[in-house]
Amino acid sequence: MTEAMIRVRDVSKSYQRGGETLRVLDRLNLEMEPGRFYALMGPSGSGKTTLLNLIGGLDHPDAGDLHVAGANLSDLSGSELAHWRAANVGFVFQGFNLIPVLSALENVELPLKLTSLSRAERKKHAAYALELVGLADRMHHRPRQLSGGQEQRVAIARAVATDPKVILADEPTGDLDRKSAEQVLGLLERLNREFKKTVLMVTHDPHAAEHAQSIVHLDKGQLGRLEENPRRAAEVARSVP
Amino acid sequence: MSSFKLVWRNLMRRPLRSILTILSLVVAIFLICGLRTLITTLNAGVENADSRRLAVMSATGLFVELPMKYQADMERIPGVELTTKFQWFGGYYRSQKNFFAQFAIDPDTMFDMYPECQVPAQEIEAFRQDRTSCVIGASLAKEFEWKVGDMIPIIGALHPHPEDKAWEFRVAGIYHSDVPNFDNRTMFFHWTYFEETLKQGGVPPGVGVFSIRVEKGANVDDVIRDVEDVFHDSEQRVDCATEAEFQRQFVTMFGNVPLFVGWIGSGVVLAILLACVNTMLMALREQTTDIGILKALGFTDASMFGLLIAQSLFLCVLGGALGLLVAWGTQGMIAERLGTMFPGYTIRPATFGFAAAVALGIGLLAGLVPAGRAGRLRCVEALRGTD
Numbered sequence: 001m002t003e004a005m006i007r008v009r010d011v012s013k014s015y016q017r018g019g020e021t022l023r024v025l026d027r028l029n030l031e032m033e034p035g036r037f038y039a040l041m042g043p044s045g046s047g048k049t050t051l052l053n054l055i056g057g058l059d060h061p062d063a064g065d066l067h068v069a070g071a072n073l074s075d076l077s078g079s080e081l082a083h084w085r086a087a088n089v090g091f092v093f094q095g096f097n098l099i100p101v102l103s104a105l106e107n108v109e110l111p112l113k114l115t116s117l118s119r120a121e122r123k124k125h126a127a128y129a130l131e132l133v134g135l136a137d138r139m140h141h142r143p144r145q146l147s148g149g150q151e152q153r154v155a156i157a158r159a160v161a162t163d164p165k166v167i168l169a170d171e172p173t174g175d176l177d178r179k180s181a182e183q184v185l186g187l188l189e190r191l192n193r194e195f196k197k198t199v200l201m202v203t204h205d206p207h208a209a210e211h212a213q214s215i216v217h218l219d220k221g222q223l224g225r226l227e228e229n230p231r232r233a234a235e236v237a238r239s240v241p
Numbered sequence: 242m243s244s245f246k247l248v249w250r251n252l253m254r255r256p257l258r259s260i261l262t263i264l265s266l267v268v269a270i271f272l273i274c275g276l277r278t279l280i281t282t283l284n285a286g287v288e289n290a291d292s293r294r295l296a297v298m299s300a301t302g303l304f305v306e307l308p309m310k311y312q313a314d315m316e317r318i319p320g321v322e323l324t325t326k327f328q329w330f331g332g333y334y335r336s337q338k339n340f341f342a343q344f345a346i347d348p349d350t351m352f353d354m355y356p357e358c359q360v361p362a363q364e365i366e367a368f369r370q371d372r373t374s375c376v377i378g379a380s381l382a383k384e385f386e387w388k389v390g391d392m393i394p395i396i397g398a399l400h401p402h403p404e405d406k407a408w409e410f411r412v413a414g415i416y417h418s419d420v421p422n423f424d425n426r427t428m429f430f431h432w433t434y435f436e437e438t439l440k441q442g443g444v445p446p447g448v449g450v451f452s453i454r455v456e457k458g459a460n461v462d463d464v465i466r467d468v469e470d471v472f473h474d475s476e477q478r479v480d481c482a483t484e485a486e487f488q489r490q491f492v493t494m495f496g497n498v499p500l501f502v503g504w505i506g507s508g509v510v511l512a513i514l515l516a517c518v519n520t521m522l523m524a525l526r527e528q529t530t531d532i533g534i535l536k537a538l539g540f541t542d543a544s545m546f547g548l549l550i551a552q553s554l555f556l557c558v559l560g561g562a563l564g565l566l567v568a569w570g571t572q573g574m575i576a577e578r579l580g581t582m583f584p585g586y587t588i589r590p591a592t593f594g595f596a597a598a599v600a601l602g603i604g605l606l607a608g609l610v611p612a613g614r615a616g617r618l619r620c621v622e623a624l625r626g627t628d
Binding site: 053056058059078079082083084085086087091093097098099100101102106110111113114119158 | 243244246247250251253254530531533534535536537538539540541542543619620621624
């Protein structure tokens, strides 16, 4: 049996808001296989982004264990968690979150600074990642000189530059028009299909979710139904020789 | 992309704010150099004083004259090798704004007493030969474009000429001094000319200060005690002190200048520190989301601390370096403007070092609070743009 890429065991998370305790995740259990594309859906406040942040090591659970890409995140110190993120996780955010004072190439090069690559190698890798997302001709543009779709593609290039095992995308098409959204989703699908990345995408959009192989529904901090996407399942079946 | 590029680009998000902060540092470091140099200039006389030279003045005060006959009495005291006398003339050239120090001196002993006052031998000889001549400092000669042979009319404000006209002195020589306690902006003229002219008006001059050189091997404290004892019951009691002590007393005539200047300097440092802290806190607020992104990418809390500290240090080191450059480049002009008030105004390497350390210290302190906050920021909160 394949070992899970993401294993969530009895994870709970609460926030204090206005003197009230909000239980966002309540003893959640979930397993995700490596090399699959998951969409995480649910109404607002269901805990999708919180779960994504916990899986990405950006936040800590109040209780429970998270095993992601072979590491128990509870065992890692702050700096160990940072190193783990650099090596294993690529993030794509709704608001693109590029550094505005850096060019597209420099933004993609940023996570590579945490590797042992030389400056020339970093540049080469970053340029390749931008080529992969179809932005080779925009590498010296600053974020404000790019359209929203192009910015998000730069963010995807940055997310894959270090060749992480897991890509976590939080509403990656939320701020994009339909055409740009399709390009971004196509890219995520390609990263999963061709490069075998495990992709976990939070989305409200059922059309976006159709690009995933599995759709995980969250409701009030607990796991709802888990459904398979027949279109992707058929594609996967066709691709098997 | 180097880390320096990220530091630089972050600072250039608000170029006007960064430039203004750098300019305020330039001014502050320039002021610190200037203020500290005022103190070191005042103290230079004390530090460079000759340990074998003594100054004798009236016990009542510097502006009370001593009788000329005291010189002969001093020369008889055991351990006294050489004596010479000075009298402050207090005149000006053409108008009062052209003020510089003038002293009546004895040409036969003065140059022997003060070997740091370097004059070519033939010019000293010419000075000795001509009673109406004078020797002037190189800076003075440059300032007024005087040369050997020129006649200089000086209005005697403190010692008016008996014929109610300007005193006239012919330039016999130009001296040069390399030590800070002997400035190059003074005029020395013949005691005989001074004495004889004043006698014509019926007011024989007294002596402002006697200088004594103690014999090698003689006990300086003994000589000081003997000098004061000899004149204890005379018409004017005297105060005898080493040259260093005399210079120290002279400095204290201005009040506690080092303390006053120190307060101003501290105020400047505190004001610029607060301005830099404010700049860096604003920078942190603008970069909060970026810090969240960098942390999400795998940069550690320590590296975010370093990013903010580096920005603060860069601002302050650049401003400090420019301030040092301005201070260095303007010291000649300032020395000229300060003239006789602070002769020998030169910024010492130690002062440059001190000012550089202040700039570095401001950079570290100003960056500490925002850098600490950047390091402690929780990633998810930073990504929301809240610090």
